[in-house]
Amino acid sequence: MSATAWDDRSAPDGRAGTEPVVPLEQSRGRALPSIDVDGVSASYRVRIDAKDIRSDVRRLLGRDDPGGRIIPALRNVSFHVPKGSVLAVIGRNGAGKSTLCRVITGILPPDSGRVTVRGRLNLLSPGIGFSPALTGRENISLGGLAAGLSPERLAEVADDIGEFAQLAGYLDMPMHSYSSGMRMRLASSIAVFLDPEILLIDEALTGGDAAFQQHIAERTALLTGQGRTIVLVTHGLSSVKLMATEALWLHQGQVADFGDPEQVVSKYMRYCRLESIGFSDI
Amino acid sequence: MSTVTQYSDVEYVFEPHSSTMPDIRLYLKALWDRRQFMDALAHAEMRSERSRTVLGNLWGILNPLFNAAIYYFLYTVLRPGTNHAFLPVLITNFFLFGLTMSALLEGGSSIKRGKSLMLNSTFPRALLPLTSIYKNLRAFVPAVGVLLVVFPLAGGTVGPGLFALPLMFTIQIVMNIGIALGVSAYEVVVPDGHNVVQYANRILLFATPVIYPVTLLPDAARAVLQFQPLYPVFASYQAILGGGMPSPGLVALSAVWAGVLLVVGGRFFLRREREFALHL
Numbered sequence: 399m400s401a402t403a404w405d406d407r408s409a410p411d412g413r414a415g416t417e418p419v420v421p422l423e424q425s426r427g428r429a430l431p432s433i434d435v436d437g438v439s440a441s442y443r444v445r446i447d448a449k450d451i452r453s454d455v456r457r458l459l460g461r462d463d464p465g466g467r468i469i470p471a472l473r474n475v476s477f478h479v480p481k482g483s484v485l486a487v488i489g490r491n492g493a494g495k496s497t498l499c500r501v502i503t504g505i506l507p508p509d510s511g512r513v514t515v516r517g518r519l520n521l522l523s524p525g526i527g528f529s530p531a532l533t534g535r536e537n538i539s540l541g542g543l544a545a546g547l548s549p550e551r552l553a554e555v556a557d558d559i560g561e562f563a564q565l566a567g568y569l570d571m572p573m574h575s576y577s578s579g580m581r582m583r584l585a586s587s588i589a590v591f592l593d594p595e596i597l598l599i600d601e602a603l604t605g606g607d608a609a610f611q612q613h614i615a616e617r618t619a620l621l622t623g624q625g626r627t628i629v630l631v632t633h634g635l636s637s638v639k640l641m642a643t644e645a646l647w648l649h650q651g652q653v654a655d656f657g658d659p660e661q662v663v664s665k666y667m668r669y670c671r672l673e674s675i676g677f678s679d680i
Numbered sequence: 681m682s683t684v685t686q687y688s689d690v691e692y693v694f695e696p697h698s699s700t701m702p703d704i705r706l707y708l709k710a711l712w713d714r715r716q717f718m719d720a721l722a723h724a725e726m727r728s729e730r731s732r733t734v735l736g737n738l739w740g741i742l743n744p745l746f747n748a749a750i751y752y753f754l755y756t757v758l759r760p761g762t763n764h765a766f767l768p769v770l771i772t773n774f775f776l777f778g779l780t781m782s783a784l785l786e787g788g789s790s791i792k793r794g795k796s797l798m799l800n801s802t803f804p805r806a807l808l809p810l811t812s813i814y815k816n817l818r819a820f821v822p823a824v825g826v827l828l829v830v831f832p833l834a835g836g837t838v839g840p841g842l843f844a845l846p847l848m849f850t851i852q853i854v855m856n857i858g859i860a861l862g863v864s865a866y867e868v869v870v871p872d873g874h875n876v877v878q879y880a881n882r883i884l885l886f887a888t889p890v891i892y893p894v895t896l897l898p899d900a901a902r903a904v905l906q907f908q909p910l911y912p913v914f915a916s917y918q919a920i921l922g923g924g925m926p927s928p929g930l931v932a933l934s935a936v937w938a939g940v941l942l943v944v945g946g947r948f949f950l951r952r953e954r955e956f957a958l959h960l
Contacts, residue, residue, distance in 0.1 A: 443958055504802055506957045507697035515692040519802075529724035531731040540724060543717035544801045572731075 430516055432596050432627035433479040433502060438511035439651075440472040440494075440501050471497035473651045474511070479644070481517070484628045486642035486659060488635065488666055493648040495631045499600050502629065517627065520545075520594035530574035534565055534584055537573055541588045555591050562617070563587035564610065583610055590617055597621065600631040635663050697954045701947065710804045718807055722815035740819045741826050744774035751891045766893050768836025769921045773890040775823050776849075776917060779816055780856055780910060781881055787812040787860025788877050791868050795960045805953045806946075809860035813853070831921075841920035848916050848926065854938040855909060862945025865952045868959050889914045909937035 444467050471494045479485045487495050500506040502513055529537065535556050542552040560569035563583045565576075573581060589599070599618060615637050621628060632638060638645055638659050645662035647655040654669075655662045711718075730736030748771040756764070790808040791798065798805065867873035885891070888910040897905070905911040912933040916926035 500799070500957065501694065504692060504694045505799060507954050508694065510696055513692075513694040515694075516690070518690060519692065529728045531728040532724050536720075536724070540717070540720050541801075543714070543720050544797070544803050546713065546803075549716060574731075 431478040432481045432483075432515065432517050433485075433629070434512075434514040435475055435477050435498075435502070436512045436514075438472055438475045438501060438508045438513060439470065440497055440506060440508045441468050441470045442497070442506070443467070444469055471651050472501065472508070472648075475648070475651070475653055476511075477646055477653065477656050479627055479629065481627055482625045483643040484630065484641050486638040486645045487629060487631045487648060488633070488638060488645060488663070489648035489654070492650075494651040495648055496600055497651075498648065499598050499629070499631060502598060515596065517595035519596045520589055520592050520598060531572055533572055534560060534563075534569045534576070537584065538569075538588055541585070542592065545592055547592065559584070559587045559591045562591065562613075564613070579610075586614060590614070590621070594626070596627045596629070598629045598631075635667065638663055697958075701950050702953075704950075707804060707806075707950065711806060711810070714803055714807055717803065718811045718814055721807075721811045722818060725811070725815050726819065740778075741823050744778050744823070745771065745826075745830075747774045765835060765922075768831045768834035769893070769918055770891065771830055771834060772827055772836070772921055773914065773917065775820070775827060776852065777885070777888065777890045777910075777914070779820060780852065780859065780884075782816045783813055783856035783860040784863055784877060784881050784884070786816070787856070788863035788867050789874060790860070791864045791956060792874075792960070798956060798960060805956060806861060806949060809864040809949075810857065813856055813860055817853070836921060837923050838921065839923040839925070841923070841925040844916070844926055844931065845920055847931070848913060848920065848934065851931075851934045851938045852913050855913065855934075855941050858938065858941030858943070858945035860945070861949040862941070865945075865949040865956075868956050869952055884908075884910060887911070889918055894918050906933065909934075909941055912937065 475494075475498065477485075487498060489495055497506065501508050502515065503519060504513075504515075529540070532540065538556050538559050539549065539552045542555075543549070556569070557566070560566050563580075563586075565580060565584060568576065568580065573584075576584070590597070599614070615634065618628065618630060619637075619641055630637075630642065642659040644657065645655075645659040646653065647662050647666045649669075655665050733739065735742065748767075752767055752770060787809045790812045791805065794808045797808075863873075863877055867877065870876075887905060887908050889897070894902070894915045912930040916930045916934060919926040919930070
């Protein structure tokens with residue numbers, strides 16, 4: 399059965415805070431992981447522009463490739479994330495980390511395999527793509543409503559989000575007056591305030607300066623001890639060792655290693671050192 | 681933030697895309713649950729449009745009035761002898777046709793415009809074209825006030841057919857929803873789709889009795905245009921705005937076309953929805 403994130407089996411509306419909740423100990427899914435990724439492959443299409451009008455005609459006549467190239471981003475990836483654990487996903491740029499996040503959230507369908515997510519899932523980066531004409535506060539409301547939160551709950555947390563995003567004085571100003579860093583900070587802050595059971599944080603999307611990155615890292619560290627399942631896509635290897643209970647190293651869309659964070663990070667660092675001197679085989 | 685001691689009993693399963701239809705009942709419920717988001721998004725888009733121009737949403741009223749003025753000029757100055765009684769119908773037609781034009785152009789590009797939102801959030805994607813329809817309906821409310829003043833000033837009169845107006849308007853909106861759903865999915869999966877849609881919009885303007893009275897059409901043209909979904913709707917509007925009653929045949933044909941467009945457009949959208957992210 400295929401599904402989308404709003405189309406789950408037990409709580410059709412997928413609405414945060416409205417599903418029937420059961421104590422963790424009594425849950426039918428107690429022994430089941432929060433996230434099961436079984437043999438997942440995923441790809442995306444990249445359009446390549448034609449060089450000139452002659453190429454356009456050749457494409458039209460079917461003599462040339464129609465211009466789309468399929469890029470395999472994930473290849474037969476399998477792993478499980480137990481409830482309450484923190485999984486760090488590491489790897490070079492282009493390894494498939496962000497694609498993995500999009501597949502887990504149901505935004506991108508896999509080509510093969512199956513992903514099962516048990517629990518309320520956060521949005522990858524809610525708030526991104528909203529209206530620059532609206533104030534920061536109104537954008538918080540829009541991001542939260544898209545995630546299914548009630549307007550009342552959003553009114554309660556808006557100030558906290560603004561404060562966390564270090565935008566307290568700007569919250570009632572239109573977003574077009576924000577710098578790109580301020581916009582990204584707000585978007586990232588909404589994500590950590592949605593009170594999800596499963597939180598996906600892609601540091602590539604969090605933006606902000608070093609101080610704010612540290613701020614987010616501290617917040618994430620705080621969340622790790624609260625029973626949430628967290629998937630953290632990061633390049634900060636020290637935070638992996640500090641916070642993660644498991645680590646996944648993705649390399650060219652495949653699982654290079656999975657398991658104890660210390661060991662996975664050591665292997666990854668060894669690979670990076672070897673690669674820097676010209677040896678790139680894992 | 682509170683500590684999680686219990687997990688919701690929800691389960692999401694994501695498997696490879698197949699062109700199967702989702703459960704319509706669940707889909708409609710998910711849409712209904714996000715109605716506040718739709719309202720807020722429509723509000724945001726209207727505000728965004730206002731912020732980009734000096735006259736803002738007033739353009740929603742000025743555009744059809746200017747269009748009507750241009751075509752009236754063509755009729756009265758360049759082609760003297762035209763029936764002047766058509767002016768109030770012409771003005772009203774432009775307001776009403778504007779809704780379908782927005783469904784086609786704005787609703788049609790809604791998924792592509794919402795790319796960033798689509799790639800970072802999970803919600804039923806039909807919300808985007810539906811928001812476009814809803815936003816234009818909201819913007820249409822002040823236009824109704826303008827029409828109530830301009831229509832009689834331009835010499836328009838209405839008869840008992842006025843009672844059929846809400847029915848025809850509902851049929852047109854259902855048609856618009858089908859158009860917006862189908863075209864928005866089409867524009868995502870077909871890279872050149874938007875270019876084709878722009879031409880389709882111009883062809884529709886001339887193939888629909890918006891800028892000319894139906895009575896000017898020869899019988900053969902009328903017979904052919906029956907196969908154009910907007911023809912029976914606007915032929916009915918003309919009958920109502922001319923003080924008469926629309927023929928039951930035209931009303932029935934409009935309803936059938938609206939149903940067909942909603943089912944075809946809706947099915948196409950729902951079958952392709954899960955692959956949108958691949959194309960964007």
